[in-house]
Amino acid sequence: MKKNNFYTFLKAQFSAFFGGIVDYLTMIACTELLHIHYTISIVIGGVIGAIINFTINRHWTFGASGIRAKDHLTIQLMKFITMVGGSIVLKSSGTYLLTEGVHADYRISRIIVDILVSLGFNYTLQRYWVFKRNTP
DSSP states (O other): OOOOHHHHHHHHHHHHHHHHHHHHHHHHIIISSSSSOOOHHHHHHHHHHHHHHHHHHHIISTEEEEETTTSOHHHHHHHHHHHHHHHHHHHHHHHHHHHHHHHOOHHHHHHHHHHHHHHIHHHHIIIIIIIOOOOO
Protein backbone atom coordinates (compact mmCIF):
# COMPACT_ATOMS: atom_id res chain seq x y z
CA MET A 1 0.00 0.00 0.00
CA LYS A 2 1.42 3.38 -0.99
CA LYS A 3 2.11 5.94 1.74
CA ASN A 4 -0.61 8.29 0.42
CA ASN A 5 -3.16 5.45 0.27
CA PHE A 6 -2.27 4.37 3.79
CA TYR A 7 -2.65 7.95 5.05
CA THR A 8 -6.06 8.20 3.36
CA PHE A 9 -7.05 4.87 4.90
CA LEU A 10 -6.06 6.11 8.38
CA LYS A 11 -8.02 9.34 7.93
CA ALA A 12 -11.04 7.35 6.77
CA GLN A 13 -10.79 5.13 9.84
CA PHE A 14 -10.64 8.20 12.09
CA SER A 15 -13.72 9.61 10.39
CA ALA A 16 -15.51 6.27 10.66
CA PHE A 17 -14.55 5.98 14.33
CA PHE A 18 -15.79 9.48 15.16
CA GLY A 19 -19.06 9.05 13.25
CA GLY A 20 -19.34 5.55 14.69
CA ILE A 21 -19.05 6.76 18.27
CA VAL A 22 -21.90 9.22 17.71
CA ASP A 23 -23.87 6.49 15.91
CA TYR A 24 -23.25 3.95 18.69
CA LEU A 25 -24.10 6.32 21.54
CA THR A 26 -27.27 7.39 19.72
CA MET A 27 -28.24 3.72 19.36
CA ILE A 28 -27.67 3.10 23.07
CA ALA A 29 -29.64 6.22 24.06
CA CYS A 30 -32.57 5.36 21.80
CA THR A 31 -32.66 1.75 23.01
CA GLU A 32 -32.01 2.23 26.70
CA LEU A 33 -33.63 5.61 27.37
CA LEU A 34 -36.38 5.77 24.76
CA HIS A 35 -37.06 2.00 24.70
CA ILE A 36 -36.85 1.78 20.91
CA HIS A 37 -35.97 -1.68 19.53
CA TYR A 38 -32.23 -1.87 18.88
CA THR A 39 -32.66 -2.53 15.14
CA ILE A 40 -34.59 0.76 14.76
CA SER A 41 -32.08 2.53 17.02
CA ILE A 42 -29.33 1.38 14.64
CA VAL A 43 -31.13 3.15 11.79
CA ILE A 44 -31.50 6.39 13.78
CA GLY A 45 -27.87 6.33 14.91
CA GLY A 46 -26.74 5.36 11.42
CA VAL A 47 -28.34 8.43 9.87
CA ILE A 48 -26.79 10.79 12.42
CA GLY A 49 -23.37 9.12 12.17
CA ALA A 50 -23.57 9.20 8.37
CA ILE A 51 -24.03 12.96 8.29
CA ILE A 52 -20.87 13.38 10.37
CA ASN A 53 -18.95 10.80 8.34
CA PHE A 54 -19.95 12.34 4.98
CA THR A 55 -18.87 15.80 6.03
CA ILE A 56 -15.49 14.72 7.36
CA ASN A 57 -14.75 12.39 4.44
CA ARG A 58 -15.79 14.83 1.73
CA HIS A 59 -13.69 17.69 3.01
CA TRP A 60 -10.78 16.11 4.86
CA THR A 61 -10.28 12.41 4.13
CA PHE A 62 -10.81 12.24 0.38
CA GLY A 63 -10.58 15.95 -0.46
CA ALA A 64 -13.57 15.56 -2.75
CA SER A 65 -15.07 19.00 -2.32
CA GLY A 66 -12.76 20.92 -4.65
CA ILE A 67 -12.52 21.23 -8.39
CA ARG A 68 -10.74 17.85 -8.73
CA ALA A 69 -13.79 16.07 -7.37
CA LYS A 70 -15.30 13.86 -10.05
CA ASP A 71 -18.86 14.49 -8.97
CA HIS A 72 -20.64 17.49 -7.55
CA LEU A 73 -22.15 17.52 -4.08
CA THR A 74 -25.59 16.32 -5.22
CA ILE A 75 -24.19 13.25 -6.98
CA GLN A 76 -21.87 12.52 -4.05
CA LEU A 77 -24.81 12.76 -1.68
CA MET A 78 -26.93 10.40 -3.78
CA LYS A 79 -24.09 7.87 -3.91
CA PHE A 80 -23.43 8.28 -0.20
CA ILE A 81 -27.11 7.83 0.70
CA THR A 82 -27.19 4.64 -1.36
CA MET A 83 -24.05 3.36 0.39
CA VAL A 84 -25.38 4.32 3.84
CA GLY A 85 -28.66 2.55 3.12
CA GLY A 86 -26.78 -0.65 2.35
CA SER A 87 -24.55 -0.14 5.38
CA ILE A 88 -27.51 0.34 7.72
CA VAL A 89 -29.23 -2.78 6.35
CA LEU A 90 -26.03 -4.79 6.84
CA LYS A 91 -25.47 -3.43 10.36
CA SER A 92 -29.06 -3.84 11.49
CA SER A 93 -29.58 -7.32 10.05
CA GLY A 94 -26.09 -8.49 11.04
CA THR A 95 -26.55 -7.25 14.60
CA TYR A 96 -29.98 -8.87 14.79
CA LEU A 97 -28.70 -12.23 13.48
CA LEU A 98 -25.71 -12.24 15.82
CA THR A 99 -27.74 -11.09 18.83
CA GLU A 100 -30.63 -13.47 18.32
CA GLY A 101 -28.60 -16.34 16.85
CA VAL A 102 -26.01 -16.67 19.60
CA HIS A 103 -27.84 -14.67 22.29
CA ALA A 104 -25.12 -12.04 22.47
CA ASP A 105 -25.68 -8.60 23.94
CA TYR A 106 -26.79 -6.29 21.10
CA ARG A 107 -24.09 -3.77 22.03
CA ILE A 108 -21.32 -6.33 21.52
CA SER A 109 -22.92 -7.72 18.37
CA ARG A 110 -23.11 -4.21 16.97
CA ILE A 111 -19.41 -3.53 17.51
CA ILE A 112 -18.43 -6.78 15.76
CA VAL A 113 -20.72 -6.11 12.81
CA ASP A 114 -19.65 -2.45 12.60
CA ILE A 115 -15.99 -3.38 12.22
CA LEU A 116 -16.74 -5.82 9.41
CA VAL A 117 -19.09 -3.45 7.56
CA SER A 118 -16.85 -0.42 8.02
CA LEU A 119 -13.74 -2.06 6.61
CA GLY A 120 -15.28 -4.35 4.01
CA PHE A 121 -18.13 -2.23 2.67
CA ASN A 122 -18.11 1.44 3.69
CA TYR A 123 -14.45 2.29 3.13
CA THR A 124 -14.28 0.56 -0.24
CA LEU A 125 -17.39 2.25 -1.61
CA GLN A 126 -16.46 5.67 -0.28
CA ARG A 127 -12.93 5.59 -1.66
CA TYR A 128 -13.65 4.14 -5.08
CA TRP A 129 -17.21 5.26 -5.79
CA VAL A 130 -18.66 8.05 -3.62
CA PHE A 131 -15.60 10.30 -3.37
CA LYS A 132 -13.68 9.11 -6.44
CA ARG A 133 -11.42 11.83 -7.79
CA ASN A 134 -10.55 12.56 -11.38
CA THR A 135 -7.01 11.64 -12.23
CA PRO A 136 -4.85 14.74 -12.80
